Every structure is written in C-alpha cells, then in structure tokens.
C-alpha cells in the first residue's frame with residue numbers, strides 16, 4: 001500500500017469538499033505514488049496520439065489544471081482538466097458534494113465552480129514550456145449567466161487551442177440550468193458547427209453526454225455526431241436518476257449521481273452509442289468504473305478509452321495500478337493482443 005493510500009481513512013473523516021482540497025494539496029506537493037511502466041497491451045493509439053494506457057482521470061477532479069502531471073505520474077494514461085468556464089464562478093452553496101459510502105457513490109451539485117479560463121491557460125502554458133508531455137484534455141463549459149451558451153464553448157476553443165491535447169464539449173452537467181438542453185438536435189448541431197468552425201487546427205473535439213437520454217434523443221445525438229464530423233464522444237456524465245440507491249441520509253440530495261450505481265446505465269448508453277454510430281466514432285466510457293473488470297466491460301461495450309473519478313474517493317490512488325493490472329490480465333486471458341482488439345467485442349454491428 002502506498003503512503004498516499006494510507007491517508008485515505010483520514011481524508012474520509014473530512015467533509016468531501018475539504019477532503020478533495022486536501023488531496024489536491026497533497027498531489028501538488030508531490031505526495032502521491034508513481035505508477036510503473038505500462039505493458040504494451042495497454043497502449044492505445046488514437047486521435048493521432050499515444051496513450052500509455054486507456055485509463056484517464058475524468059473531468060471535475062482537477063477543475064483548474066493544478067495537478068495533471070501528478071495524475072499522469074500516478075499512472076493514469078491521460079488527464080482531463082476542467083470543466084472550465086470563460087469567467088470564474090463560485091458554483092452552488094455548500095454543502096454540495098455528498099459521499100454515499102454504502103453504495104460507493106457520490107452526489108454532487110457543484111455547479112461548475114472554477115477559476116475561469118485565464119488561470120488554467122497560464123498553468124497549461126507553464127507545463128508546455130517545461131515540455132511535460134502526456135495527454136491532457138481540456139473540458140469546456142458555459143457560465144451559468146451566459147445567454148448564448150454556445151459562445152462560451154467557442155471562447156474556450158480559442159483560448160486553449162495549442163495547449164489542449166483534446167477538447168471536451170460538456171453539455172451534460174445537470175447542475176447548470178439549461179445546459180443539457182444543448183443536447184437537443186438543432187441546438188447541438190448549431191453548437192458543434194460553431195465549435196468546429198472556431199477550431200483552427202486539428203485538436204480533437206469530443207462531446208460529453210448525459211446518461212439520461214431516451215432512445216430518440218440518443219438517435220438524434222448519433223446523427224448529429226456523424227453529420228458534424230466531431231472526433232469522439234464521452235459517455236457519460238452523472239445521472240439525475242436514483243436507480244440502485246437505498247434510501248440513505250444523502251440519497252434524496254439534488255445533483256448528479258456517480259460511482260457504482262451509474263455503471264449499468266452509463267455502459268448501456270455507451271453500447272447504444274457504439275451501435276448507433278456503427279463503431280465509426282471513438283468513444284470514451286466513463287461512469288462507475290471501480291475495477292479492472294469494469295474497465296474491460298466498458299471496452300467490450302465500445303469504449304476505446306475509459307475514465308473514472310468517484311472510485312478514487314473510495315479506493316485511493318492504488319486503485320489505478322490495480323485496475324490496469326487486472327485489465328491487462330483479462331485481455332490476455334481472452335486472447336486480445338491489445339485494448340483496441342477488444343473494443344466493442346460484446347456489441348455485434350449488424
């Protein structure tokens with residue numbers, strides 16, 4: 001067990017938001033384990049980039065880009081920073097993060113609390129000067145009080161192009177009123193058109209969607225994604241459903257639910273999007289991953305890459321190497337040479 005994992009029981013005594021700040025502080029001071037070199041079978045070549053392994057830290061953990069390199073050192077194959085909005089905003093009143101220990105789940109209604117584009121840009125410029133390398137994506141959002149929400153994503157593309165390994169267009173946070181409406185066919189088509197026209201180069205643009213979509217909404221999104229020519233989809237953000245929750249003290253809190261109870265729903269939507277886009281659009285599977293088996297299930301359901309967040313809260317940083325070890329073993333057991341060979345193995349494309 002690493003020193004950082006030993007801190008976990010103490011962090012769990014704190015209120016979740018304080019525990020998160022303490023974790024970021026620890027990571028900034030270099031207090032975190034270093035991952036070993038990844039086996040070749042875990043390497044993924046996608047979007048013209050090399051990922052040493054398919055496991056990324058999902059958006060929301062490092063909203064202001066303070067610790068992407070610590071996360072890569074810890075063993076993640078890539079890091080996604082943000083969500084970043086053009087202007088700093090405080091988010092919703094506290095408390096706004098709730099740990100559901102019995103279900104290994106989290107409910108959050110942070111509401112895009114972040115420092116805004118400028119400080120994130122300065123940090124990314126510094127790491128670029130230091131030639132840090134590694135894949136670091138930037139997740140973009142809109143300020144709560146912006147009327148033309150699409151304009152905020154365009155501002156994000158203009159601000160971070162050349163600094164981000166990829167962009168995530170996050171239209172799926174349940175905690176910014178009206179945001180999820182951008183997933184509707186016409187609005188999405190307009191948004192992606194504007195975002196792609198703003199992009200000068202070839203930085204990949206991915207769309208992050210909610211798991212709470214009825215079949216017609218999923219079909220509409222798939223159609224717009226194929227028409228627009230964006231580079232990939234991230235499936236999914238947190239859910240507003242409360243499936244699989246026994247009524248604990250926090251089960252009724254408003255916000256997005258993540259962690260174990262999200263795994264089945266997010267994986268079902270992932271598989272559906274793989275089918276609907278006919279395996280032609282790279283997918284990142286996220287939602288409820290807490291083990292090598294979960295990561296493998298996402299890959300077999302169509303994910304080329306996988307992300308997690310909530311499981312770190314319960315499993316600590318040693319979880320990253322455990323997931324990679326078990327994933328590599330599962331690939332070998334089933335005769336797959338590498339991750340890409342197993343993508344969509346469970347989903348027949350008729």
Ligand SMILES: Cc1cc2nc3c(=O)[nH]c(=O)nc-3n(C[C@H](O)[C@H](O)[C@H](O)COP(=O)(O)O)c2cc1C
Pocket residue numbers: 058059060061063082083097106108110112139170173208236237238258259260262286287288289307308309310311
């Ligand atoms: C506390 C918290 C904050 C989050 N903030 C963001 C965010 O700013 N942007 C975003 O796209 N997703 C955010 N997410 C969602 C995660 O990126 C991820 O999609 C979701 O939690 C499901 O993965 P998990 O079950 O592994 O946590 C957040 C999740 C949590 C728990």
